[in-house]
Amino acid sequence: MHFQSFQHVFFTIFPLVGLVSATPSPLPATAAAAAAPSTFTNPVLWEDYPDLDVFRVGDVFYYSSSTFAYSPGAPVLKSYDLINWEPVTHSVLELNFGARYNLNTSSSAYVKGIWASSLRYRASNDKFYWIGCIESSKTYIWTASGTRAGQNNGEVAPDGWNWTASSAGPINACYYDCGILIDESADGKDDTMYVVYGNTKLSVAQLSADGLRQVKTTQVFAAPSGMTIEGARMYKIKGTYYIFVTRPADAEYVLKASNPLGPYEMRPFVVRVPGPLASAGFSHQGGIVSTPGDKAWYYVAFMDAYPGGRIPVVAPLVWSAEGWPSLVTDSGTKSWGASYPIAVQTNKTVSVPSSLGLDDFKGGKLGQAWEWNHNPDNAKWQLVGASGGLVLRTATVTGDLFAAMNTLTRRILGPKSSGTFRLDVSGMREGDRAGAVLFRDRAAYIGVWKDKTGIKVVMVTGLNLAEGTWTTSGTGTVAATGPILADVAATKNIWLRIEADITPAFGSSTERKAVFSYSLDGKTFTTLGSPFSLSNSWRYFTGYRFGVFNHATSALGGEVTVKSFEMQRVG
Known part of the structure; x- marks a missing residue:
């Protein structure tokens, strides 16, 4: 998310005419107790991991984040329950974006570099893909192959991350605030890669079979006049395509279509929901992920918790019969819950090298x-x-x-x-x-x-x-x-x-x-x-x-x- 758009929207909130806000519904107490006897507390990780992208491979949740000019870049964390996270690798081992990232020229790269980027795993070729636009110019791709994550229920050995920059070089287009979709067909014979991106106007690019080049790009949506949207994430759920976008810095909207190229209908998902910490802004700009077996869904977002940065919070979501998501808020205050039933009950634990x-x-x-x-x-x-x-x-x-x-x-x-x-x-x-x-x-x-x-x-x-x-x-x-x-x-x-x-x-x-x-x-x-x-x-x-x-x-x-x-x- 670029600071010009953040500043523009943070101080002037534009209404979205004609859309009706989703009504969050709390989990029934009996169902919550049966699903998870214990709770977790927000924020789940009180450290600066912004612009998050979250997904699951088998039983393992993965989380990717922005790092700007810090190197190595794009840290990856893993979890089994969405609550306890362990940093396991960085997708970008070296910022191969130009001389300024080496600090050996007259200019530096502070506040440049890795902004909102995306990470996904492609089972057909056992490869993780990291994709991100740098300095509104080119889009860089790093991949990790041979991880065996698909064969090992999502697990990757500590020494199994062998990240390399794309052999095809960067794509000569900016996939601004992008989100990757691996569009797996029901028969498993097709897994076309798409990337959604853009600020206010959203486009979807189709990538080549190896996921390293652009085949075509199509604009699929334009926000109403006076509204900024960015931070796009793309999903395919039960045959329906979804794009989640943020309205910086206080809301999240969801787009839905039957085709990856649209047409899309947009509705509000989270609009100025307060909490769970004071003086930390509104939780927004995140992604959704399901627990193993798609038993439950969760939204992971961040709060603007300066001076410490942007820190992640988690909340469950529910789906309507028409396929629209709603956030589960605190039943009493209608705010983002300070605590919820824990996402996954498991005896697996990450070997978290405690920050302490x-x-x-x-x-x-x-x-x-x-x-x-x-x-x-x-x-x-x-x-x-x-x-x-x-x-x-x-x-x-x-x-x-x-x-x-x-x-x-x-x-x-x-x-x-x-x-x-x-x-x-x-x-x-x-x-x-x-x-x-x-x-x-x-x-x-x-x-x-x-x-x-x-x-x-x-x-x-x-x-x-x-x-x-x-x-x-x-x-x-x-x-x-x-x-x-x-x-x-x-x-x-x-x-x-x-x-x-x-x-x-x-x-x-x-x-x-x-x-x-x-x-x-x-x-x-x-x-x-x-x-x-x-x-x-x-x-x-x-x-x-x-x-x-x-x-x-x-x-x-x-x-x-x-x-x-x-x-x-x-x-």
Whole structure:
């Protein structure tokens, strides 16, 4: 979803003349109790996973999300119950969209890159397809083949994801906010691939037999005058074709037809339904998915929960005799339920590497929770191996953190959590700057600077990107200075901590705060500087992240070792 259309519609809500809102009906208490004796609580995942696309293969639910300029891109999560999610892979291993995504040109790619994209599994050739339009220009395709998901009830081995960029190259058309449909025939002999896309005017493209090229594209629907729709998802249910679209940023509509190319009839599905969190906007822009055996259907959407980003919520839906869906709301308030009966009762569990706890960077690869600020310079970082630790060598000479390569980030767990990095900074050289950053377009960090006097601890604010152009407008100012690390022992272990409150404050003047501190023994932490005010703006789209960085201002050659990262809930 592009911010121009978001801004236009968020402040001016256009009525849809002639359409009657669907009337949600709560699940009968007896049926709910029989189907699921326990409940789940919204949000199901308090982390920034926006523009979601959700589907099921066998017993496994899959979830794909936007990542903009972060790399690797388009994370994929799995679940057995729509509630507990495990990050398992990224569809786009490298942002192969141009030089700016490598941060080695005069311009960066912040707020560009992977927006609302789509992911599906095609059983006939055992292949996952990721498709997304980049910079309103070309549409890129990545595939993972040989996963054996169809043979293994949806399961893919941890080392079974072998993503590759399309051998045919990008499609020279923009499939804006797209949704994939694998149109499987009843006899299984045909599974033509379609992609629905567009803003206000929706088109459906038919792809070639291998799913890598466009055969034709047809406009299938135009929204009423003054109404914006986007974020399209396409489904075939019992022989009927559906397209779900969002009216940013407060509603979801559904289109229905007997043919993938229409004609389509549109009705409202979710319109300004409040909840389940305060100051988090209206839940919208998602997808629908059925439980195994199509026993029940669920709508998964996101809330604009800034400063933390956009976080997913789940609610059941029901179908009318005419084939129109309705959301199941809270029977008392008619709002999105804070809790519902759990989607699937199963003894299967995902091996969720909890966001909470310690990551000591052991093993041969980074965990799926980590993403770089752009494509990294892979020659400038290294995992130590069995003993643990991540070596970050300086990759950029710059005074601008936003221009520095190899800043490693991960999502903040809401509503309040701390991120603590343990660093060995003994390998820094004069002019180097390293530390723990609260990363976004308005950023701050606690770090260590190496200069002629030694290695000193600093808290820096005023790191800013200019809204709209997303070029650097502020490289930061030292707001507070801590001790100078005079002895080698002190430089071998320093703990840098950020405590961040990302409780939703979207649309309000409330400013959530972050506190920065350091420790030389890992036990006693000293606060440095004043609390930092987080931005509630949606225009950068991505929420705040914890990050760790190391860059040079004089010459390359220095390094730091990130010994561990620990995330803990606060309060």
